[in-house]
Amino acid sequence: MRVPLSWLKDFVEITMTPEELAHTLTMAGMEVEMIDYIGQTWGDRVITAQIDYLEKVEGSDHLNYTKINTGSDQINVICGAPNIKQGDKVPLALPGAQLGDVTISETRKFGYVSQGMLCSPRELGMGNDHEGIYLLEPDTALGRPLSELVGDVVFDFAIKAHRGDLHSIIGIAREVAALTKQPLRLPEPTFSEQGTPVQDLVQVTVEDSELCPRYTARVVSDIEVGPSPRWMQRRLLAAGLRSINNVVDITNYVLLEYGQPLHSFDYDRVPEHHIIVRHAHEGEIMTTLDDVMRKLTPEMLLITDPTGPTAIAGVMGGAVSEVSDQTHTVLLESANFKAGSVRSTSTVLGLRTDASSHFEKNLTPELTIEGTNRAAHLLSALAGGKVHPGIVDIYPRPVQPRVLTFSIESVEWLAGMTVTQDEVVEALRSLQFGVEPAADQRTMQVTVPTFRQDIDEAADLVEEVIRMLGYDRIPSTIPSGPLPEPTIDRWFEREQELRTLLVGTGLNEVVSYPLTSRARMVNVLAHIDEASAHVLLQATIASGPQERALDAAATAVEKTDTQYDPLSLPAVTLANPLSADLEVLRVTLLSNLLELVQENSKRIRAGLRLFEIGRRYLPTGKGKLPDERRTVGLALSGPTASSWLPELSRPMDFYDLRGVVENMLDSLRIRTYRFVPTQHPTFHPGRCAQLELAYVTEDGTESYHPVGVLGEVHPLVQQRYDLPHRVYLCELDMETLFSAVPTRLAYRTISRQQELIRDLALIVDAGVAAQDIQDDIVRHGGELLRSVSLFDVYTGDPIPAGKKNLSYTLVYQAADRTLKDIEANNLQESIIRVLHEDFGATLR
Incomplete structure (x- = not known):
């Protein structure tokens, strides 16, 4: 504020x-x-001036050539604002003036020399209005520093x-x-009432006094709608509101001054002059002041007339009774609406206004009379209005001030401060609490003012006393007594370990909201359909075994013509969301990561290397708690960083992402894993892999289970997010990941015997996975095979069509002796035979 x-x-x-x-x-x-x-920075370079001459610039559809009178000189300025005319008093920034981060200088446009700039409110730092030049009062003296007139501290x-x-x-x-410790000077509205009493002009019916505890109405006639005085415009601008006209500005002014929202109806456009406060009917619609047709629900409270809705209670008025230049009589509403009702209506409609944000703060009904009287005073003084006698006031259950018994011992008990009764009485009375001290000098009866809706108990009064006396009076003391046993959170330690690993790899951590919308989540799917959406709901993220993944992807492609409703995506839904974009708990981190890449790509030319450690919330059934899967997501995009030799910089690719994953696995001491080609609806076909970790079953056999998926984002998804570079994403299930981390580490003596290294170049069918070949080599290599690594993949002459060359390096070593060539050769030949039998592999 x-x-x-x-x-x-x-x-x-x-x-x-x-x-x-x-x-x-x-x-x-x-x-x-x-x-x-x-x-503060204007000095004598931003001054008051007057437009003496104005003409259109030839060749431009909006620029004007003006001659500006500074009081001592005449200069030329080119200006494109639509609201200026000859004779206007305006703010002029001379060359050398500092406006924010901009320094004004002399320029040439369309053959004209512009020797300064006429300023809008936004350029002056007085608000966000940039639609026109800020106009000064007609009697403003020329050549005065503008800071003397409008300078302020906000x-x-x-x-x-x-x-x-x-x-x-x-x-x-x-x-x-x-x-x-200064006196408070409150406004004292003064105006004369004349004409027909309000009770004879307006009828008000409130059908739900629970949601509308108080409704007041005044009538002000003979109003002349026009511009507000400059002083009011300046204050509204400084507070962040744009001036509209004197009637609207007055209601906004009272809102800022008192905190009480008001609404003005055109009295002559309210049928039968009858205001009815009721719930919306099923299927009812209305057009609000922003020219949007709103669909209403029976839970919403409306301000209506006998013919239909005229306003959404506490949120926004309707176009049907809007104040216009032809308005001469205003029906002024000052009401109090239940905070929860306004909040719910505002959220469902996706319509948050200054009025709704104030009503959500649980305002006191007593404020309505103060607000309407202040507005009536200003309408009389600034719009020439005639205030009719009386107020229609529907207030069936007046709020009674709460009385609390308070003891100064509560302050010492809760805050450790020693205070006197006089200090407490002075502190509370300065905040307009009523205080009746008891004779025992320890207790008192405190009457809470109705505007303090946040005070419920003695502890709240303790806080008020401490605020007034100063938090620095709370003594610094060391806790006494035994310290509780620390609780060990294994997942906190694991997440911290993973965070340290990824930061050390050169990634930057991001933290996003777990709240999102279904539409935002399905945006990560290349083809938005039911089969693709189902992949997002899997606990281990990956699509599963390759055959099933390929089938799911094929089904997704086949269904691209089927319209999929994002609302059918299962997700944990909030009963009262903050907005439509924050209605459900996420089932994937990928959408958040892509949105962050999208935003940062607009501002950062360097490569993006991001990670997030968070949770996915998978629905488990109606009325049941979701399955909260701890998850790590990675995102790489843009050029690699090579500060020492920029020309070596290249676009990041899949292998950069795979390298980050492999480094993470190695640091976690996970040695047995594999990357299996797969398909996923978010990723580019043929550029996606499933990470699988090895597990040893009870019978000693080894099996692989998926832990996540990584790959290049599908071109359709890249286009949807308007991403300038290819993006590589990874999402891993941390619970599956850490279940593969060994609990005990077994060390073995490094062999002192010589290694024997053999290269193996094989020709296999193009569809054979290199990982499958490597797994077969490891299975049949025995104890003498120390390591296997792929170092080359080749297709083309002289390799036959439909075939490819895979070259591996095999390292043999014995722990107790030096191997002979014949032993290594025999083992190599047995491996070749097995590969030929299993894959039809032949030596190149």
């Missing part, structure tokens, strides 16, 4: 510097994230959700007054 210092000073005397005030508030629990100094607060009272200028001023 942005709070201009000049606005804050309307309500409390401030003698501190902005930096001192920010520190004081932060230390009292109101974190100031940033201080924005509007005009605090950007990070207010916690439970403190709804602080989401307003007055709420912050109340805290400043309490901390600095």
